[in-house]
Amino acid sequence: MKVLASALVWMLLQPLALAAEPDGKLTLPDFNALTARATDSVSITLDPALLGMAARFLDSADPQDAAVRDMIGELKGIYVKSYTFAKDFAYPAGSIEAVRQQLNAPGWQRIVEVHSAKQGSSVDIFVCQVQGKTRGLAIIAAEPREFTIVNIVGAIDLAKLHKLEGHFGIPKIAPAQ
Secondary structure, three states, X not given: OHHHHHHHHHHHHHHHHHHHOOOOOOOOOOOHHHOOOOOEEEEEEEOHHHHHXXXXXXXXXXXXXXXXXXXXXXXXXXXXXXXXXXXXXXXXXXXXXXXXHHOOOOOEEEEEEEEEOOOOEEEEEEEEEEOOEEEEEEEEEXXXXXXXXXXXXXXXOOOOHXXXXXXXXXXXXXXXX
């Protein structure tokens, strides 16, 4: 009877444990009010349906486009918020900090941290992994006059991630000189 009761409790708790696993998606603040104050702004929201539609515009005969198309097939979303201002720190640092706090949750780990007190800038890159599988990526880059938050949700092959550079609002990262 104890075995049956234990199995029943385990079966009832299993959905709760699975629901608690992070899915790699962040809750981004509503930055819409910043658009009027920014000199430049980018806001991209691509859910699975929009990613599928965007993939159809990629040329399957082009090897690079084919690789991007293959990679986004595993994604559940790409979310980008980027703003540039004419004055230093014209953006709400607390909102960016609220995003950073989400990255303290289980499953998220920082893989890159670059901070410059002299330039007042920082770049942090985090991955969300559950049971050895990458479920999300987050990039937070902030400078005195600009900030960018990128959240890629879904199964991500980190070795192929560079293929998304220059697509869907994800900036190209220049090689180190």
